[in-house]
Amino acid sequence: MNSQPTHLQPLSTQTKVSRFLMNWLLLTIVWIGFTGTFDLHELLTGIVVAGILSFMAIRIFTCCDLALLAPKKLFYLGKFIVVFLVALVKSNFDMARRVLSPALPINPGVVKFKSQLKSNFAKMVLANAITLTPGTLSIDVIDDTFYIHWIDVKSADPEVAFKEIAEDFENLLIKIF
Amino acid sequence: MNVIFLILILFLVGAIVTAFAGKWSSLLQDGLFILAVTIPAVLFFTQVEMNQLVGWTRGGIHLELGLTPFSYFFAILVLLLGVASAIYSVGFMHGKARKSYYYFNYLLTIMAMLGILFSRDFISFFVFWEIMTWASYLMVVMNGTRTQEIGIKYFVFSAIGAYAMLMAIVLIHAQTGNFLIQDFIDTYPSLAHGRQILIPILLLVGFSVKAAVMPLHVWAPGSYAYSPMSFTSVFSGALSKMGIYGMVIVFVTLLSHLPEGGLIRDIIAWMGAMTAVIATLWAIAQDDARKLLAYSSVGQLGYIVIAVAIGTPMAMLAGLFMAFMHGLFKGALFMVVGAVEKQTGTTDFTKVTGLIRKMPWTFLTALISIIALAGIPPLGGFIGKWMLYESLILSDHYLLVIVAFFSSTAAFLYAYKFLFGFFLGQEEEEWADVKEAPITMLIPMLALAVGSILLGAFPQLILKPINNGLISLGFSDSYGKLWETSTLFNEWGDKVVLQPIIYAIMGVFLTTLAFTYFRNRKRTRYVSTKDISTSGEIPLAHENLTFKENFFQPFLRAVEPVMKKQIDWYYREFGAGLEAIFNFTRRIYSGNGQTYALYAVIFLIVLLLLNGNLFGQ
Amino acid sequence: MVGSPVLFVAIPLLAAFLIPLMGMIWKEFVRIIPGLVLAYMLVLSVSLIIYIQSHGTIVEVISGWGPPVGINLVFSPFSGALTTLMTFLGLLVWLYSHKFKRNVDYEPAKKYFILLMLMVTGSVGMVLTGDLFNMFVFIEIVSISGYGLTSFFVRRDSAEAAFKFLLMGAFASSFLLIGIMIIYTQLGTLNMAEIAQRMPQMDYHMKVFSLIFILVAIGVEAETFPLNGWAPDVYTQAPGPISAAMSGIVVKAAVYANIRIIYTMYDLQGAYEYLLIIGLITFIVAETAALKQERLKRMLAYSSIGQMGLAMIAFGIGTKEGVYAALFLMFSHAIIKSLLFFSGSYLVYNKTSKYIKHVNGMGKYLPITAFLFTLGAFAIIGLPPFMGFWSKLALLSAAADSNLVILVAVILVVSIVEAVYYLRVVNRIFFFKKRANTKPEKPTINAMIAMLSLAAIVLVIGFYPDLVTGLIERAADDLMDKGRYIGEILSKN
Amino acid sequence: MKKYIVLGLLAVLGYYLMSIFLLVDFGLPHFAHGVKDVYLSSSKNILKVSNAVTAIVVNFRGFDTLGEVTVLFLSATAMSGILYKKRHDIGERSILFPASSIIRSGAKMLFPSITLLGIYVFIHGHLSPGGGFQGGTIIATGFLLMLLTYQNYSVSHNRLVWVESVAGMLFVIIGLAGYFMKGSFLENVLPVGELNDLFSGGVIGIIYVLVGFKVAAELIGIIYTILHEKG
Amino acid sequence: MEYIIYFALSIMAVALVFVAIRFIKGPTTGDRVIALDTLTTLGVSGIVLASYLFHRFIYLDVALVYGVLGFIGVIVIARYLEGAL
Amino acid sequence: MEKYLDILEIAIYGSAVALILIGLYGALTKKSLIKIVLGLSIMDSGIHLMMIALGYLKGGTAPIFSKGFENSADQMVDPIPQALVLTAIVIGFGVTAVALSLVIRLYRHHDTLRIDEIKNLKW
Amino acid sequence: MSIMEIIGSFLVIVGSIFLFLGALGIYRMPDLYSRLQAGTKATTLGAMSVILGVGFWEPDWFLKLLVLVVFIGYSNPLSSHAMARAMFKKKIFPWTKEGGVDAYKEVIEPTGEKQES
Ligand code: NA
């Protein structure tokens, strides 16, 4: 199946191969997840299918290349996940509180801030992380500007908002991507 | 190949070949056309033997063809008129459009009529009947846009008749398991009484349509009037007799076994009588020769129906003899009209006049045929009429005698009008250049006229085949010769009592005619309209001396109540009503798809509600 | 054996999937391949018909599982006769369209011919299959091809017609599924022969309910009143040859399904009366609605519906004679109506509105086409000696033999209406003056061949009905003999 | 008014439908000797197909499936016929503006995995509740996601035609192979393997993969056709 | 363990009621879609629990596919709502 | 447990029937073509639900002989309705797709989606 | 009960409670955007927790359940975001206090349908 987002820049062969391998790896892992076994037939089929698929999807699947597998990046990735999970749990308790007693003072509003992240993928991860953390919901990202629905607006100032909402994540993400 | 089959095939092949021959040469086509009629006719009279059957099975249905003495009589009429009219057609159709079409349908019509007469089973009968119908239908609609309604009317009534017949046929099949006519006739006495009544009635409806019996006659005047005249002579002269043919068979073979047969006969006789009266009155009112003759035909057929429905031996004889005579003189008369139309371009009495000098031979034909029509003694028409009155009186149908006499008298009026309208009276500038009709048209006309004279003198020529036919049909086995009962004929054989007298009258008549004609030719004096010698008065310029217009106005005013609303009108109203209803029902198809879906759901629910009742345990 | 019934489905499908590829090579392929396939199907069905004369019904097992486990195809005298008829008409429709569609773009042409081929295939599948649910699948194949073909002309009201068709078709398929599921839950099988065998065990109410749902569903395709609202629209808006194919092929298949279900699967006497009554109503309503139509194809459509009503009446009589008559009617109607649609399309060729008045005077400009239309008109109203007469006679005889005198009378009376509206058109063709703004279009040579071959059949069968009556009789025998059907199929296991 | 009539009618219909269903005993075997038992045992023992539904869909009633694939093919064909426009009339896809960059990156990331899931589903059609139709649908929804979120993402029409044609033809050819090699259309011609092994069930798995590709291609075609409609 | 599953399923059933109410009440289309989205999440969790209850690993495929389709469904609706179609 | 099944029975059949009726209601009364098509789809889903329900077996499990279930044929629900539903769904989808494209074209021609305004063809 | 089963049970119970709370939030929260917040956070965590819990009960299934967890964690915020943006584009703005901020409203309203990057 052909898939050509025309807005993408032509890629160098090296990047292509690197990305292809990365995709292959990731898709094989996903396949193993799907099948849930390491059965030989399944694994072989998975490798073949993932290979073909990553070859065909090379221009689409552009999040990352083999560089992601560098130990340092993996470490930050792990750290990011932990930070994220903690934030998630915190946010849930916060939400539970609000849900159970809606009388709590809220001050909803939409704030914006700018992010340093370059890749779209990283922005997406940041937006998702923000959505899952306490009291915030990503509404849109236009260029570098994030628009966030904040259930308890502490400050309309972009700088402050950035600090409150996204700084931790962004610092980690910059290191990963 | 059996000759019967061969005759039919020859007609069919002839029809197709003739139709296509026009592409190469008109003359060749004409020749082929004449041959296509005459060769089978010659074959018929020389090769076909009585009671010889040819049968085969088609689609599991056994079919049989053969000639019986009874159909032989009708075949004579069909072929005689068929050949005469064919020759006439060559002249008549010369230079007209759709000649191939005409020839094709003409030949098919003749073939179909012969086929009807040959059929020994109902399917062949019906098939040929229908071919006859649609071929003649195509003739009726041949002359352009204004004949369409007439054509549809003809077809609808034909269809009513044909389908009644078809219903009878399938009911017969349900009883006998086959379609053979003889088998049915044999089985008939043992049928359930309801079927014994239903089947003949259905068949009679079918035949009555072709015989133009009131109230199924409404198609006839228009169709006769608007077909090409060359065809109408066959149409009215022979084709309508197919109805008589079927009726006689039903009367003789079926109704005689039925207790209610007498009643049915009387009803039909009265229907015939009403037809005769009303059609005659209408004929009088016409100013167009074609229409006049058309109504006249219907009226004459009414007589014939009276006769065959009464069904005493003499009446039957009278009816069939009149049928034959009618074929001759009406065939000739339509040819006359055709000739006039061909030469003048119109058939309107109010326009055409004084043709006697321009078209003397045509006039002669008209004169002889009109005399035959009116039933004036020397010619064959008289014999039929005499026998009819005689048989009606002898069988105590006095009322019918009165009716028949009334309409017969009234027929003089239109006969006179016909003769006067075209040929006598003032000659007009407009028609100064009219020539006599071409020879190909004159010969058949005159031949038919001669036939009328001949049959007046030698009625046994045709009475014998009638006699044989009726006897073979099982009409009577006690009489050797059915005409014995008539006072008109002697007791010892086939001589007519009045024959010498008839010969004498005829001689005087012909001599006078010849004398008058030749004298006038020399001594004709043309007078201007201002010539006071005409009647002692000076006519004004605008006064029409020919009396063609409003000819019978006083008479018509007297009979107006009878003619006020034609039966036609009721049919038209009925048809319009039906169409309105149909137009309303088709609004079921509202155009809204959702409504259709709703129908489906309603239908489903109705079926569900009905469930047990609908499908039974 | 020269082939097997499964090829009736396999080969067209193979071709259908192949055509888009071949079209990339040479555009003409999209027209040629369907023709070849249809011709192949015709040859196949003729040779199988000959084969079964001596070897008896073919029961073709699919996926190696004998009935009732697997799906099976049954090529019997009954289904075989219909298959031959359908493939023959399919081929003619193709022939007729082959050049007629030359002026349209490549893409529409490709779609047209693929859909046409699959519509024929689906109809053949409906007739051949011995499995109830498989029949449903084939019905859907036919329906969807029908929707696509109906809306072929983009600038007309064809989408409206197709939408109505689709709406009714969707209702039908839902009802059909309900009916099939009721049967399945009661008998545990979908094989028609086994259903027939077990039917006596089925609870009476369930039997009736299932039959009702199935009858309503199939009634939509079979154009029974009041489920036929879509039909006139579709016939009017679809391309002429497609109208012919709808009335000659699709509806025949639906009637087959209807009949196979009532005659073979169910043992309910009342179902015959249902056929009789509904057939009669359909016949009367359709013929009377046809009388006042202003559009030629719409008139032909109502006439078609009416004829299908007649066939249902004949089936409803329930005797062997009735079945014989019904099959004969279906056969002759398929041929004649195709002839009428073929020739009629040319008589009103240049107008999108296709009013009857546009045929005025065409007899002069298109003599052969006009003659063929007239022949068709005469034949369809049952004038002898054309083909339609024999079938009508068979129907009337069958009715009379079963003492249904009133029925005979009603049919005949309504037939007069039919005669009237056809003759009006014929009169216009030959005796009216051409309208100034109509432009006669000469039929292509292919169309002419298709029409002439149909006309030849009408004439030849008219004079020599024995050519088909033997086949039809065997088919009728086959349909009536339920025990043999069950035996033949279930013994294949 | 019409609404009330319809409601009344539907009430009657509902009554009948309910009474029909209540006549069927829910959750109990309804019939004594249905083909169901044959299907279950043959599926396990003869075809070695773990998922009996797949065995039915692809083998016992494989003919239905061929028809079903044809129905999809037909509706794709019919649709593009219905919405056909002359070349110069074809407009842009009716996506007016792209989705937010978040959604776009998210979709892009997810897309290969969704496709993989589809492939997984139809490759395991004989082992798990999946199958060709489900897998094909998943792949098509993946494409739907891409087509909807990007304004100018496009699919090569010719390639879709290739995939669907080749897959369809292979389906029929495998069927014909059964006909020519074993005597009946669609009959299995390959070794059946062991139950619950990925490589089991002979041609069934292969057919289901083909069905998956075909369904995917057709659905994408359908989606594509609709999205090319303006207004 | 069964009891835990029953507990979890019943509490989710109650959750379902709230979601359903929101779905019916609206007031905006957005609310309904959110309700649907939540329904998907609840459904996925429910299916996972059910597959454990019936000890059928293969049911997890259903959950996965359900989740994917639900997600794409929401995106499609969202794109429609924001007027992109 | 019997009682539980009764309730389940009425609930499942009831919802199947309800879906069918709702779909029918929509298809029969709504004026918008889109809603009619939607109604048809809802009716379809109702029928599919019904089909599945008719094949249900008390305490039954999916008819898949995966590991651990190789010998549970007795407890398996009827696979046939499921296979049929699969076919029916695909066909229903095909029909819906064609319906929608027809709707688009009707809209293009008539500039309306009201079915009662789209009746150029009638009588 | 093994330790795994205890962890699993805990996760399932906690997860289901969060699912419940999420649903409750959707029901009780005052406006669309706060409902979205509730729905996303609580149900995401709830579902992840329930699924992981099952994974602890049945370690053979763990890999597959992990895929599910990742998928939910990935897709839920995306869909919430998509809905939020869609509703904004439909001009349904969040409820704010007097003088509250709404930075995105300015993107939508003043320039009308301003297209983004
Ligand atoms: Na969220």
Ligand code: NA
């Ligand atoms: Na979600």
